[in-house]
Amino acid sequence: QVQLVESGGGLVQAGGSLRLSCAASGRTFSSYGMGWFRQAPGKEREFVAAISRSDNKYYADSVKGRFTISRDNAKNTVYLQMNSLKSEDTLVYYCAADISGGYYTRPSEYEYWGQGTQVTVSS
Numbered sequence: 001q002v003q004l005v006e007s008g009g010g011l012v013q014a015g016g017s018l019r020l021s022c023a024a025s026g027r028t029f030s031s032y033g034m035g036w037f038r039q040a041p042g043k044e045r046e047f048v049a050a051i052s053r054s055d056n057k058y059y060a061d062s063v064k065g066r067f068t069i070s071r072d073n074a075k076n077t078v079y080l081q082m083n084s085l086k087s088e089d090t091l092v093y094y095c096a097a098d099i100s101g102g103y104y105t106r107p108s109e110y111e112y113w114g115q116g117t118q119v120t121v122s123s
Helices: none
Strands: 004-007 010-013 019-022 033-039 048-050 057-059 067-072 078-082 091-100 119-123
Touching: 004 091, 019 033, 019 091, 019 119, 033 067, 033 078, 048 067, 048 078, 057 067, 078 091
Parallel strands: 010 119
Antiparallel strands: 004 019, 019 078, 033 048, 033 091, 048 057, 067 078, 091 119
């Protein structure tokens, strides 16, 4: 069982930055693929970014050039640095773990999920 705990969400003005963190339990974090998703109430979860166990990265077009995903295996943590935030980035953000180590855009590929953290961007 893998437990994921997100932190770092909050309220920020448009154009500002936030860094989300996701701390994972377990001794095999370095073998996981990790992803960030976001979701609006009543809508499907939307892919944001993913990083494989080999450090390959992939981004949604809507965040490319603004968001950066990274991982620190020594701290069992994956990060999402969000710059140039827009009002449409206001959503609940979730991190997810894939035990096969890949980087995927579909939520169904991930076995474990965090509880989510709210990001609110004011215009």
